[in-house]
Amino acid sequence: MRGLLVRRFGAPPEPSEGLTEPERAPGSSLVRMAAVTLGHLDRSVASGTFPRHPEPPYVPCGDGAGHIVESDAFPEGTLVWIRGAGLGVDRDGLAAELVAVPDEALHPAPDGTDPALAACFFSPATSAHLAVHELAGVGAGSRVLVTGAAGAVGSLAVQLARRAGAEVTGLVSRPERAALVPEGTRVLHGDADDGPYDVLIETVGGPGLATRLDAVAPGGVAVVVGYTAGTKLELDLPSRCVHDVDLRFLNMIRRAPQAFALADGLLADLSGGGLSLRVDRRPLADAAAAWADLAAGRARGRVVLELPR
Ligand SMILES: NC(=O)c1ccc[n+]([C@@H]2O[C@H](COP(=O)([O-])OP(=O)(O)OC[C@H]3O[C@@H](n4cnc5c(N)ncnc54)[C@H](OP(=O)(O)O)[C@@H]3O)[C@@H](O)[C@H]2O)c1
Structure with a gap:
């Protein structure tokens, strides 16, 4: 075999x-x-x-x-x-x-x-759904930055946030990746230092995350999903306390029951073209x-x- x-x-x-x-x-x-x-x-x-x-x-x-x-x-x-x-x-x-x-x-x-x-x-669709809705509470008018927006989780997070009525910006590493971001999305590349955003959905991680946290408004939420660009991050804790952004982490092992409950609906949405x-x-x-x-x-x-x- x-x-x-x-x-x-x-x-x-x-x-x-x-x-x-x-x-x-x-x-x-x-x-x-x-x-x-x-x-x-x-x-x-x-x-x-x-x-x-x-x-x-x-x-x-x-x-x-x-x-x-x-x-x-x-x-x-x-x-x-x-x-x-x-x-x-x-x-x-x-x-x-x-x-x-x-x-x-x-x-x-x-x-x-x-x-x-x-x-x-399963993994990208349920992870994006839980990050956008459960952890970040994205709603109509939320200003959302999604990193790795050309990636699997990122592109679905962009679509789900837009469907919830958010104003979404996708971040990609280099211009040629912009074509892979869902059409009609505002796209940035390189280091995003604009903003402010209410929500950051972070799928690439690495040292650049510190700068991206600064682009989130005080009282906002940053959800760490992945770390394709690096697993380590140095944070200045006093300034993080003053800046007051709620840093959350997605653990899909602990959230497996929620993910399985969402899966059939998301697969139907993907098969039917509602999501891609x-x-x-x-x-x-x-x-x-x-x-x-x-x-x-x-x-x-x-x-x-x-x-x-
Ligand atoms: N926390 C959890 O439970 C959970 C659940 C699902 C996924 N994840 C994690 O989430 C992350 C994203 O998953 P995905 O399926 O969306 O991945 P993906 O489609 O392969 O990648 C997402 C983006 O990461 C960037 N990237 C990929 N490889 C890179 C590299 N070697 N160096 C620098 N940047 C790189 C790319 O950005 P550009 O296109 O801009 O270059 C890519 O679009 C992964 O780390 C995955 O393990 C975690």
Whole structure:
């Protein structure tokens, strides 16, 4: 059986043949995979520095979609999106032709759903929704700055904030990324020092976040979602106290029940065109190049590896 293997921490996943065919245990289903997502969490796990990880060699990828082959819970042929049960984090993931998946991690998708979209929507769509609505409380007239607005979470945060009636500005690293921000959005690039904003939705992090916090008005809210541009930040605490911006952090592990409750509605919205998520489709065999593009910020949307049918 074909699939991907992370053979050692720090190395990209390698296309591999001869993987052991899975056996279905009670309470699990056999799924023929159609698409798997390569995400930042998969990279963190493969670095070996994430607090939870399988021991190499292991099959990566915690999100995916496929069709039921054998199950006690779902009819054969059902398209399911897959997420949870520690897949790709505590145990082998989904990047293989056939996988045995605990039924708790299987979620049926409506007929006609694009498997690549079903494979990749969950994390960015639910994270953006919770950041914009639960943590930031964005409403009509809110002045919102979204960083990484060309990215998966960022572009959905832009759309959801605009839908809530906010005045949204998207920040991108360089001018050519502006074309990936949802159309009709005000876009800045480089260091944003304008404002003031009521809300900052921060998906890139890194040292530049200190400057962006200054662009939020006192009494405003900054929600840290991600840190693609760096994990460290130095803050001057006296000036932060005086400036009085409420710094919040999104933890999607703790908020998983809320995220799962939102998921079907968000997938329907994405399938129906009410929201859009750019998908950067690659064949499974191109996993190493896709991995490098994701790490370097060159991906043009959510990176999805499609398996041959
Ligand atoms: N807290 C949580 O529970 C949670 C949940 C979901 C996601 N996340 C995190 O949120 C972040 C964004 O996720 P995403 O799916 O939206 O990612 P993404 O689409 O790959 O990237 C978002 C943006 O980050 C910038 N970027 C990417 N790689 C970079 C690099 N190597 N150096 C500098 N900038 C880089 C890019 O900005 P430009 O386009 O402007 O270059 C990109 O558009 C990730 O860190 C992810 O792990 C966290």
